[in-house]
Structure formats: structure tokens, C-alpha cells
Amino acid sequence: MPQFVLSKAINAALRRAMEDDPKVLVMGEDVGKLGGVFRVTDGLQKDFGEDRVIDTPLAESGIIGTAVGLALRGYRPVCEIQFDGFVYPAYDQIVSQVAKMNFRSRGRLKMPIVIRIPFGGGIGAVEHHSESPEGYFTHTAGLKVVAVSNPEDAYWMLQQAIASDDPVIYFEPKRRYYEKAEIDTSATQAPFPLHASRVVREGTDVTLLCYGPMVKTCLEAAAAAEEEGRSLEVIDLRTLSPLDLGPVYESVRRTGRAITVHEAPMTLGLGAELAARITEQCFFSLEAPVLRVGGFDTPYPAAKLEEDYLPDLDRVLDAVDRTLAF
């Protein structure tokens, strides 16, 4: 089976979706000749032409707003936002227009738009290049939101997102772009549904809930904990809206302990929602309160401080200690 790094897996998924459906368009800043600033769209314009791989003017509201029109016309735009911090000029179009079109037209007008956003920190960039804006989008009804953590999911989930008639915000963990894995590209069907969470490591003592860039961190934490005789179960949420909590409840009922881990600031982050849901559903199984590990409630700091800001293996293990001490 061929090996792919995550960025190339997305590239392969785009290519396959474009081959399968002539209505699929790629649009964004620098996606053409340059292949995007992360080279995710490398070579696509050469093969599919400028009408299908569109170097747009430098205007995020324009990118999403015109994607709305193209979608109304039967196209399936896949929009690239260059960096997380540049999605806000398009925010109005996304939350006021994209998210509500289906509902207000009573299902007559579909929005099969995918908005790809490289997100999260850890690459030593300047301001606005390392944000975790997922909370804004999961809070908005009408949007579906997914975050991929590995090349295989990146490959399949993007194709599923493109095939979906609902708008999907597709978060790419930019610091994991170079993670490698085998992908069976000859398969005709995705191994998992788009909106499904997955247990990626089994364990019995504590359940770690994570997504995107933090999945690798949590797996590393679980491996380290094992050496100390602790067994951590790791769940990759994969889908942030809608959440798929069945496997989460099942796991927490077994382990009795849950920790949520994300890079985004804690307050009103996804961890808060998960803690509330778990408390409601698994109250009598819990041995300890649901703990949260996240970014601090500060603006994303300058690059020299991001290692202190971001949850890492030690912060996760610290929370494991705390939950086991209850």
C-alpha cells in the first residue's frame, strides 16, 4: 500500500474527488501554481486547469461568498483558507449564509461546500497563524465540523466531506502535515463513516478524548503512562459537529474517568461540552470529575512561548495523575 504524509493524503483525496465529479472545484489563495502555502493542492491546477483549481483574489469573504453562489449553481467548491487566523474575514459568510441556507430554504437550497482550514499551533509561526477556532464553528448550527488527525482519515474524510450535501468545515492539523501512514487507495469505500468517533487505543483506567493535532500527543501520553503501569484509552473524536458520543459514553462507563484534551482555550471549548455531556450520561459511573486539558484563556502567544501554551504529553499525564488521585 502506498505511504502518504497527511498533506499528500489530502492532495490525493482532492484529486480523486475531482476525477470522480466534474462539479468539484478547488478555490483559494495561492492554490494554483504554488500548490498552496503547505503544498496541499500541489499539481492540481496543472492537471485540472484554472477553471477548476482557482487562484482567487486575496479576499476570504469573497472566496466563501462566491462558493455559496457556485454551490447554488450545482458546483461543489472546496475552499482553502490559508491559515486559521484568516478565516474571520469570511466568518460572516460562513455563519450567516453558508450555515443557514439549508434551514431557511427548508431544504430547497443545499450548500455542499467544504472549507479546509489548517489549524492549531506548534510550527513557530507569527501571529494569526496558529489558532484553534473550532469552537466558533461547532457553536453554529447548520455547519458540520470535522478534524482529522492522520493521513488515512485525511484521505477518506475529505472525500466524504466533499460528497456531503451539507457544508463541512474540515480542520487540518498543520503541525501533523508530515505524519506518514499507509492508505489503501484502491478501496472503493471509506473504512469509517464521516461522523464517527473512534477508539484509537484501548485502555482501562482513564479515557482521553481528543481530536486533530492532540491525538498524537495523547497516544504518546498513553504509551508513556503504560510504562508506569497505567492503561489509557484514547478516543479520536474525528467529528466535532455533530459529536459522536456513543463510543465515548461506552468507554467512560468502563474506565470511570475522562480527560478532554484540545489546543483551543479552555473556556467554552469543546472540552466543556464533553464534560457536561459525560456528566449527564455517565454520572453514576464516574470516579472523578471530567478534567480538561487545553490552551489557556489568553491570545495565542509569540512563537517562543507556544510550547508553554500548548498542551503536551506532560500536561496530559499531569491530568492523569490528578484524575487517578480522586
Added chain:
Amino acid sequence: MTAPYARSDEPELVQLLTPEGERREHPDYAFDLDDDAIKGFYHDLVMTRRIDTEAFMLQRQGELGIWASLLGQEAAQIGSGRALRKQDYVFPTYREHGVAWCRGVDPLALIGLFRGVDHGNWDPAEFGFHLYTIVIGAQTLHATGYAMGVQRDGLVGTNDAERDTAVVAYLGDGATSQGDVNEAFIFSTVFNAPVVFFIQNNQWAISEPIEKQSRIPLYRRASGFGFPGVRVDGNDVLATYAVTKAALQQARDGGGPVLVEAFTYRMGAHTTNDDPTRYRLTDELEHWKLKDPLARVKAYLVRNGLADEAFFEQVEADADTLAEHLRSSTRAMPDPDPAKIFDLVYQEQTPELVEQKEWFVKYHASFAAQAEVH
């Protein structure tokens, strides 16, 4: 899809010094300073270029995370920057190192930002030079609002050179596509705000040529919004000085906004992360090298016997000294204290952040304690 205008010099381009170093007259714009001032400009140009090349090398040596080079755009920045008065206020993008130089901002403060120690540690009010803005176009609205404030404070059209104030927003050609910029154009003209929009049309927005942003020369955009626009040779420091000076004066006099399009070229990569060989031809670069903003000033000074070898050696020596200072000071720049991220999120500290900071400090200390045990 290529618009022919974008690669050729047009008659409407204001030029006062040719690439060969010959002075030119223009019916509307005159350079009104003496040759000593031109020598001063030359010094500025060389120093600015050296800051840029030094920072570029520091990035390559791993001392900076990234650097946005201004190579090729020095004349646009020094000409416009030197046309400012002390009380004027500048809203830069992330590439205005030459303007920062003119405003007296320590180049090390710029370097610190790109090194990742902070988000820009200079006092904007002290220098009349706002923090760098990375979100494309956002600063044009801030500049317009600031100018509206200046206007309300009665600092426009008083005929007092010490008081009348103009505001400058720097932006790139790509930025003109943003909604914010179009809104800034509307606000500034509707409210007659004393703001100059100074576009450095360096022909590229990362990989996208100007044709991907506009089908007309950018200076003509202004007339659609109802204010004047002018295109100047952005590699000609005399012309950028003269044109910006006139634009600022119009703004200060209460004449409202002006758009200046400095027609220039980004000779380097977009940033140190970029690879321009993927999208542009070397021919283009060679073509623009002939218009180098430094070479023509030097040619003028030499050809007219205005500066001798000793002058040029002194300028080089000054640049060497600055470069050495930047190198050693950058390497010596301390990492920031991590606990500081909790301070100054707000003017008034919140209980949550106090708690998060306490936790963080204790957590950090636990590692130090562990290290001692082992």
C-alpha cells in the same frame, strides 16, 4: 489572462530620477530638497537594505522563525517615510521595515517579532508607527478611523505645520481585494478623512500576480470611490518622496483621502518560507534588477560628483556596524518569561487568569523540583 499594463511602465508613472540616475521633471510633482538630503536618503536606503539582508541571514541561521523581506521596495518606503512629519501616524503591514527606520523604531524590535519573542514590542504612540498588521487589509480601516479622530480633534486644515496631521495606511496590491480595504476607501471618502493609502504594488501577492487582483491599474481604483489616485515609480526615492509629500499635504489641508500606488517589485521571496521559483520567471527579476532603487541614487550622486568614495565607504561602514549590532543583539535576545502570557490579556486582570497563572507557575516549578531530586 495577462493584462499588458502590469509589466510595462506607463506614461502616468511619476518619475523624477531614472534608473540611470538622471533627474526628470514632472508637471505636477517636484523634488524640493537639496542634494544633501539625497545623500541622506541614500544612507537610509543602504541601512534599510542591510537590516533586511541581515535579518534574512539570521532567519537562515535559525535565529528567526520567518522574515518578510522588503528587498526592492526600499525607495517606496524611504521616500514615503521621509515625507512624513512627526505628528503623522503610520499603519504598516508586516513589511514596512524602511518606514519603521524613518520613524525611529529600533530594528531589533522588528526582529524580535519575527524571532517570536513577542507580537511587536515598541510603543506605537511614541513613534507614530502602529504595530505590524498581519491580517491583510485590516489596518486600512484603523487608519481611516484614526484619521477621523484627527479630524474631530481639529488637527486638519489649520495651516499650522506643527499641528496638521495626516495618517498613512500601507498595503500591498493583493490587499486591495479585501473587503476591509474597500470599506476603508468608502469611509475615508465619505467622511473626508485625512488618510493616505500607500499601496506598494510589488506585483505579487505570494504566488498570485497582480492580474489576479485587479483588471485596472490600482491607482485608478480611487476614482471609483471618489478620491484621487496617483501612480509613482516606487523604485525612485525622489518621486515617492515628492508624491507622498503632496498627498500628505492634501490630507492635512482637509482635502480628504489620496491613494498612492508605488509601482515597484518584490525582488526576494514573499517570506523566507516562500519559493518564488514555483511561480515566477527569472527574466522578470532580471528586468527589475535594472531598476534597483539604490543603484540609481548612487549613479546620480556619482555622475554629478556629489559624493566621493569616502562617502560611500562611510555608508558601508555604518551598515556594517548596524549589521554587527543586529547579529549580536539578536543572538543575545532572551526568551520571554512564559508566565507573562497571562498578564495584559486585559488592562484589568481577571480571576480566571490569575488562577491559570498560579497553576502554571506551580506546574513549571514542579519540573524544576523534579530536576533537583534526580
